[in-house]
Amino acid sequence: MNxxxxxxxxxxxxxxxxxxxxxxxxxxxxxxxxxxxxxIFASRHNWKPSLLMFAVVLVLTAIFTNVLSISLPILMGVGGIMIGSAMFQKSSAYETWARGTLGFIAGLLFVFVFSQIMFDINWVDEFEQTVTESMEMSSSILEEIGVGEQTDELKEAWQGQIAVFKDLFPAGLVMIALVMAFISQWIGYKVVNRLEKKKYRFPPFRTLRFPTSIVWVYFFALVFSFFDIDQSSIFYTGINNLLVLTGLLMTIQGFSFIFFYAHHKKMSKVFPIIIVIVTLIFPMLLLYLVRILGIIDIGFGIRDRMTKKEK
Structure with a gap:
């Protein structure tokens, strides 16, 4: 029957x-x-049977479209199976999100390599070319209207930014995978709950707590970033990407603590939302403060101290 x-x-x-x-x-x-x-399939039957469905989808895609189209089913299939199998195994929402993110990272890496081999398309080079063309167009417009005196300085600044974006490509890939996994999981929860009367859901954002080890990873990456490292080396690129990713997690942790604090003090829900909006409007001024708050929250267990004082 099964x-x-x-x-x-x-x-x-x-x-x-x-x-x-x-x-x-x-x-x-x-x-x-x-x-x-x-x-849906992996949440019902786990990952092993899902691999057979995955293989059939790839074959049908090659038949009804073409072999060059299989990158999309691979990207969506791997991410979907990772999320569904985590649901089958009754993993927590955030653990499911982490596993889904790993699945989408693997899928995106395949698409990147596949497009490079089959189409000779390099995402990083395409991005650089697009930005360069846009910069040249903007410079010509500035020169035509008579304000092109600082064009060379602007070009130099843009080229520096392009170099930074190229170095942070791995971090960008992970961020894209995070967003894709979250959206897919959220939709998956809604549909599975409707079809099978389940109660999958994300817990309140205020309960989010990353492991303490992330603080140490961020700290070591920060320390190494002060060393005089060859900027063309893989080690330099790795440290920068690690610093960006762990810094992002610390910032998310800081926002989570703000929501926790507002709930703990029985404040209006509007209060933390306003703080998030203001922080995003003035990131250079407030984002680092939120990140520091996240580091303190994880490293010193502020929530536990606050909760114990109430008891």
Whole structure:
């Protein structure tokens, strides 16, 4: 009976995926729901049977579209299976998010390599070329209207920014995977809850707490960033990307503590929301303060101290 249900679910969800894939070619917004069939199937039957569905999808994609189109099913399939299998194993929402992020990172890396090999397209080079062309166009416009005296300085500044963006490409890849995993998981929770009367949900943001080890990783990356390291070395790129990613996590932790503090003190929900908005409007002034707050929260357990005082 169970085997029969696996086959039925697999056939139905494979057909749904193929329809969504074809629709997304003409309406790209449908791309965001492509992981959904894999999430549903893996949440019911775990990852091993999902691999068979994954293989069938790849074959059908090659037949009905072309071999060059398999990068999208691979990206969405791996991420969806990682999220669905975590749901099957009753992992916490944030652990599921982490596993989904790893799945999308693997998928994005495949797409990056695949596009490089099959189409000779390098995302980093394409980004640099696009920004350079935009910069040249802006410079010519400035010269035409008679304010092109500082064009050379602007070009130099833009080139410096391009170099920074190229170095932080791995961090950008991880951030994209984080967002893709969150959106896919959120949609997956909604659909599975509706179909199977489950109660999957993200816990309140104020309860988010990253492990203490992240503080140490951030600290060591920060220390190494002060060393005189060859900027063309892989070690330099790795340290910079690690610093950006752990810094982002510390910032998220800081926002989470602000929501916790507001809830603990029975303040209005508007208070932390306003702080987040103001911080995003004035990031250079407030973002580092929020990051420091996140580091203190994780490193010194402020929440635990506040909770104990109430008891």
């Amino acid at each position: 085997q029969s249900r696996k086959l039925t679910d697999g056939a139905l969800l494979t057909a749904i995926f193929m329809m969504l894939l074809i629709v997304s070619i003409y309406i790209p917004v449908f791309v965001i729901v492509l992981p959904l069939p894999f999430i």
